[in-house]
Structures are given as structure tokens and as C-alpha cells.
Amino acid sequence: MPRIQANELNFHIQQSGCGPDAVLIHGLTGDLSIWFLSRLMPVLSETHRVTAYDLRGHGYSDAPAEGYTSSAQAGDLLALLDVLGIERARLVGHSFGAVIAMHAAVLAPERVEALVLSDPYYPALRHLEDMSRWGHWQNFRQEALDAGVNLSVDSWYDLTTFFDQVKHLDEEGLLKFRQAVGLPGWKRVLRLAQTTCGEDAKQVDGLTAELIHAVDCPTLALYGEHSPFLSTGEYLVSRMPNCRSCLVPEAKHRAPEENPEGFRIAVADYLESLQLAEPQGVCS
Amino acid sequence: MNTTAEHSEAELLEALREIFRDGLGIDPISPIEPETRFFADLGLASIDAVVLGEVIQAHFARPLPYEVLMAEIGGRAQRDIAVSELIAFLKTHL
Structure with a gap:
């Protein structure tokens, strides 16, 4: 590599x-x-x-x-x-x-x-952008909801809050969730959650x-x-x-x-x- | 295993177990079987599939049309691939 x-x-x-x-x-x-x-x-x-x-x-x-x-x-x-x-x-x-x-x-x-x-x-x-709609976030929430995860409405790109809401899922639930919303392997997502990425990107x-x-x-x-x-x-x-x-x-x-x-x-x-x-x- | 001879499916499965272990550090308690799925069972992601392609080509010491396989995975709803499909790919192209 x-x-x-x-x-x-x-x-x-x-x-x-x-x-x-x-x-x-x-x-x-x-x-x-x-x-x-x-x-x-x-x-x-x-x-x-x-x-x-x-x-x-x-x-x-x-x-x-x-x-x-x-x-x-x-x-x-x-x-x-x-x-x-x-x-x-x-x-x-x-x-x-x-x-x-x-x-x-x-x-x-x-x-x-x-x-x-x-x-x-x-x-x-x-x-x-229409802040009341937060179009992308709404799409993401809908995809997550389809995978059985109801994300709060106000955690847009706040990776820490976001992870707190999905960490209770079992392996199968996590897989379904990350496939639905297009996330990569879970270990890497958690690694990223330890950084300032979510805050910096805003x-x-x-x-x-x-x-x-x-x-x-x-x-x-x-x-x-x-x-x-x-x-x-x-x-x-x-x-x-x-x-x-x-x-x-x-x-x-x-x-x-x-x-x-x-x-x-x-x-x-x-x-x-x-x-x-x-x-x-x-x-x- | 740098040979141009035909490979049996059992040999390819063994080669893939070695590649997963040595190339990607994946050595699950229950051994990798043809039905093992890359993402659902091994917890890997598509970036691991890119790196796997490199390791496979280095292992067999020849270029393979791996990008075709990657694009095909990209078109799948579940974006997953079973080890048996990797074996079939290798049988076709080695």
C-alpha cells in the first residue's frame, strides 16, 4: 500500500x-x-x-x-x-x-x-441554505430511520453526539445503519470521532x-x-x-x-x- | 505462490486466508470460508477492499483487472462481496 x-x-x-x-x-x-x-x-x-x-x-x-x-x-x-x-x-x-x-x-x-x-x-x-430544512441532514436522518435509527434533529455533523446515538446498536444493526447512510468501517468512524474533525469542518x-x-x-x-x-x-x-x-x-x-x-x-x-x-x- | 499453473478452489481459499491474515491483519477465530462476507462478517470497509486488491496482486505477482471487481461492488445495493466471489475472480484471471 x-x-x-x-x-x-x-x-x-x-x-x-x-x-x-x-x-x-x-x-x-x-x-x-x-x-x-x-x-x-x-x-x-x-x-x-x-x-x-x-x-x-x-x-x-x-x-x-x-x-x-x-x-x-x-x-x-x-x-x-x-x-x-x-x-x-x-x-x-x-x-x-x-x-x-x-x-x-x-x-x-x-x-x-x-x-x-x-x-x-x-x-x-x-x-x-434553508437552515430550517437542513436538506442533507434530513436525507441522512431518513436513511438512518429506514435502518431503524432515529437520530435527533439537532446533531448535524456533531460527530460525538451522533455516535452516542448509535453506539447501542448490535453488530447487525450497525452494519445495516452504516450501509444505509454510506459510512465506512466502524473502527475508522470511531477513530475519527476522537478528533476535532466534526467541529473543524463547520x-x-x-x-x-x-x-x-x-x-x-x-x-x-x-x-x-x-x-x-x-x-x-x-x-x-x-x-x-x-x-x-x-x-x-x-x-x-x-x-x-x-x-x-x-x-x-x-x-x-x-x-x-x-x-x-x-x-x-x-x-x- | 507465483505460478501460472491452474489453482484449485481449495488452494485459492488457503491463499486468501493467508492474504487476509498477513496483508490485512484479519485472522478471525472461525476461519474464513467461501460464504464469508467481506463487510458483514469480517467488519471490513470498501477501503480495505482497495488495499486487498493490491495485496492480492502482489501475492500472485501479476496485475489483475481488480478495478472491474471494485466497480461491480460499487453497483451493488449491499456493497458486499463473499470470499467465494473473490475465488471465482481469481480462477478467471490467474
């Missing part, structure tokens, strides 16, 4: 293909397996050198107690690019992975050739609306047709100078899982539409 050290942490990475660099960034509680399950990794590696990594606290990467804000994790990403010798990359992020990607584009615009933002919600743009952390407006690399705001965060998608398209939108049919917040083919086609078509700034031909 390829592991590389960056920011004094070990990161699990996977790399394949030749061509311009693309880096895939998964969301909170997920891991890089999503790029294999959705088949985005093998498809993109036909035309790109694709690098996927497990975020800190996730998958097979180290899980320090702190440092889960978008700026800290953008720092991880930029450090990984340094170690891997990647000068400039197309970033594909899902959910909080797309917050990290945006923050990297703010911190180091010269390193980011393009952005594909899959269904993110930005803490600085919180006012855009922070604006310097990624203000003004800075988001100024990101001018080619950007795709890719949202599920039934995403709870469509208002954010529309806002990004209206404010960012080089941002266009695309909807993945029959998907809510987790398009890579809910409609992997639609997701894959949207990402691959967009990256194919980009003109290369300079000839590149690097192989992993």
Missing part, C-alpha cells in the same frame, strides 16, 4: 495513468475507495495521471487529534503535491473534499489548473465568500439533481468568474454512489473540455 509522508503524517495514496495531473479528494467519513467504487479512477487514468489519497483521519492515513479545518487540509494537499512532484493539478473534490479543493485554489492558485466541485456546502455560504476558517468569488480557474459546480445544496451551486456559478454548472441526474448529495455513471461522465467530459495550458506527459 503506497504511503507517503507529508506534514509529518503518513498518507495512503493511489496513483495511476499518464497525462495531466488530476487529484481526487473524498468527503468527510469517506475514503479513496469511492473513486474505485464509482470507477472514476480507472476512467480518468486513461487520460490523466490520477492521484487519490485518504484525508487525514480517514482510510489508511494517519489520524492526528487535530487539524481538520479546510485550510489545514488544503495544507496537506499542497504538501502532498510537493512530495509527489506535482506542480499543478486538476482537483476533483466531493463534499468537504471540494471545500478543501477550493481552499487550496485560494492558498495556491498557481497550483490549481481547474476545479470540479462535487456537491459542496461552504460554511461561509451557510446563509444560502468553521469558515478563512475561506470567506469574497475569496471564493475571486477563484478564477476553470470550475465545474457539479451537483446532484436533487442535492440539498443546489442554492450553493447556483451561487458559485453566479459569483465565480469561470464557473459553470452541471447536474447529475437521479442523485442527491452522494452522486458518486447514487449515480456513478452520470457522475463519471460529467467529470470526464468537463476535464476533456479543458484546453491544456502546456504539454504534459507524466506517468505514475
Whole structure:
């Protein structure tokens, strides 16, 4: 299993293909397996050198107690690019992975050739979303309810409260629950619950609306047709100078899982539409 | 087990037990059987399946179309895979 050290942490990475660099960034509680399950990794590696990594606290990467804000994790990403010798990359992020990607584009615009933002919600743009509905949380609650778990209405992304509500489940109940809501192995979820991740991810952390407006690399705001965060998608398209939108049919917040083919086609078509700034031909 | 000879299902099961033990640190009290399910019985997650693919390919010292299997698991409602399916995959591609 390829592991590389960056920011004094070990990161699990996977790399394949030749061509311009693309880096895939998964969301909170997920891991890089999503790029294999959705088949985005093998498809993109036909035309790109694709690098996927497990975020800190996730998958097979180290899980320090702190440092889960978008700026800290953008720092991880930029450090990984340094170690891997990647000068400039197309970033594909899902959910909080797309917050990290945006923050990297703010911190180091010269390193980011393009952005594909899959269904993110930005803490600085919180006012855009209907707080009374909390669409994503409502979806999640419904999925949990279908698996027999009635989560409280006010524990959105509060991982500690959230874990307290499911730790009484037996093994079968836990499995049913994590399959229903798309959570990875339980040990890793509990490991993440020991960190500041849940709290950190809610922070604006310097990624203000003004800075988001100024990101001018080619950007795709890719949202599920039934995403709870469509208002954010529309806002990004209206404010960012080089941002266009695309909807993945029959998907809510987790398009890579809910409609992997639609997701894959949207990402691959967009990256194919980009003109290369300079000839590149690097192989992993 | 770096051989191009045909592998019996029993040999592959034994190889997988070794791979799970040495590669993933999975050595359950009741031995892994063909019907053992990756997620439901072994408590593993899809990221473990990615790493398992690497360990399997290193063990048999050859590339296998493992990404096809991963994408297929991704399309399943339960996203689980039984050891017997891994054996069938290896029989087809080794």
C-alpha cells in the first residue's frame, strides 16, 4: 500500500495513468475507495495521471487529534503535491473534499489548473441554505430511520453526539445503519470521532465568500439533481468568474454512489473540455 | 505462490486466508470460508477492499483487472462481496 509522508503524517495514496495531473479528494467519513467504487479512477487514468489519497483521519492515513479545518487540509494537499512532484493539478473534490479543493485554489492558485466541485456546502455560504430544512441532514436522518435509527434533529455533523446515538446498536444493526447512510468501517468512524474533525469542518476558517468569488480557474459546480445544496451551486456559478454548472441526474448529495455513471461522465467530459495550458506527459 | 499453473478452489481459499491474515491483519477465530462476507462478517470497509486488491496482486505477482471487481461492488445495493466471489475472480484471471 503506497504511503507517503507529508506534514509529518503518513498518507495512503493511489496513483495511476499518464497525462495531466488530476487529484481526487473524498468527503468527510469517506475514503479513496469511492473513486474505485464509482470507477472514476480507472476512467480518468486513461487520460490523466490520477492521484487519490485518504484525508487525514480517514482510510489508511494517519489520524492526528487535530487539524481538520479546510485550510489545514488544503495544507496537506499542497504538501502532498510537493512530495509527489506535482506542480499543478486538476482537483476533483466531493463534499468537504471540494471545500478543501477550493481552499487550496485560494492558498495556491498557481497550483490549481481547474476545479470540479462535487456537491459542496461552504460554511461561509451557510446563509444560502434553508437552515430550517437542513436538506442533507434530513436525507441522512431518513436513511438512518429506514435502518431503524432515529437520530435527533439537532446533531448535524456533531460527530460525538451522533455516535452516542448509535453506539447501542448490535453488530447487525450497525452494519445495516452504516450501509444505509454510506459510512465506512466502524473502527475508522470511531477513530475519527476522537478528533476535532466534526467541529473543524463547520468553521469558515478563512475561506470567506469574497475569496471564493475571486477563484478564477476553470470550475465545474457539479451537483446532484436533487442535492440539498443546489442554492450553493447556483451561487458559485453566479459569483465565480469561470464557473459553470452541471447536474447529475437521479442523485442527491452522494452522486458518486447514487449515480456513478452520470457522475463519471460529467467529470470526464468537463476535464476533456479543458484546453491544456502546456504539454504534459507524466506517468505514475 | 507465483505460478501460472491452474489453482484449485481449495488452494485459492488457503491463499486468501493467508492474504487476509498477513496483508490485512484479519485472522478471525472461525476461519474464513467461501460464504464469508467481506463487510458483514469480517467488519471490513470498501477501503480495505482497495488495499486487498493490491495485496492480492502482489501475492500472485501479476496485475489483475481488480478495478472491474471494485466497480461491480460499487453497483451493488449491499456493497458486499463473499470470499467465494473473490475465488471465482481469481480462477478467471490467474
